[in-house]
Amino acid sequence: MTTAGKSQSIQDVLNEGNANKLADAAAKAKLGDSLAGLTKTLTGLTAAAAFDLTTVDDPDVSGAKLPAALVISSLRVTAGAAAAGIRQISDAGDTPTATLATLSDDGKTITFEGNVTAFIINYVPKQDLSADFERA
Numbered sequence: 001m002t003t004a005g006k007s008q009s010i011q012d013v014l015n016e017g018n019a020n021k022l023a024d025a026a027a028k029a030k031l032g033d034s035l036a037g038l039t040k041t042l043t044g045l046t047a048a049a050a051f052d053l054t055t056v057d058d059p060d061v062s063g064a065k066l067p068a069a070l071v072i073s074s075l076r077v078t079a080g081a082a083a084a085g086i087r088q089i090s091d092a093g094d095t096p097t098a099t100l101a102t103l104s105d106d107g108k109t110i111t112f113e114g115n116v117t118a119f120i121i122n123y124v125p126k127q128d129l130s131a132d133f134e135r136a
Contacts, residue, residue, distance in 0.1 A: 011129035021133070029127050037073065039122045040066060047080060047115040049096070052108050067125035068107035074122040075101055075110070082114035 008016075013025040040059060045051070058064040075087045083098035092104045096113040103110055107126040112119075 008133045009130050010127075010133050013133045014129070025133060028131070028133065029129055030125070033067075033125050034070075034127060037122060037124050038066075039120070041118075041120045043079070043118040045080075045117050045119075047117050049082070049113070049115055050109055050111040051116070053110065054108050067127075069103060069110075069121075069123040070107055070126035071124040072103060072110075072121060073124070074120075076120045077112065077116050077118070078120060079118035080112075080114065080116035082112045082116045087112070 010025055010028050013021045053066040054068055056066050058066050072089045077084050087101040090100055090102050092102050094102050096102050096111050101110055101112050
């Protein structure tokens with residue numbers, strides 16, 4: 001239950017389950033992207049060991065950047081000095097290896113053990129559900 005005049009976040013509205021607001025909240029939360037997930041093949045990258053997804057060009061949408069990651073379901077290095085192959089995902093406190101990459105707490109930065117110039121990522125994008133529902 002909410003108090004009149006008190007703002008609600010998108011997450012609050014989704015959790016509340018009010019049928020009159022759910023459609024708008026689902027749209028603002030980009031529910032379709034979250035349910036479908038994203039598969040991105042990133043090639044021709046400037047060699048680096050760490051990539052901020054939110055600064056990487058989306059290969060499928062001209063002029064757009066990729067969203068941060070909530071969950072990475074698969075990650076595979078395809079080119080660069082780092083070993084080619086699949087990576088498990090750990091938090092930023094871990095050390096990247098030839099079989100493990102790390103993801104920052106905010107879901108923006110993926111770090112590999114060495115420079116990478118291409119990788120394939122399958123992930124659920126992180127949405128900002130803390131935004132004010134009425135203003136989002």
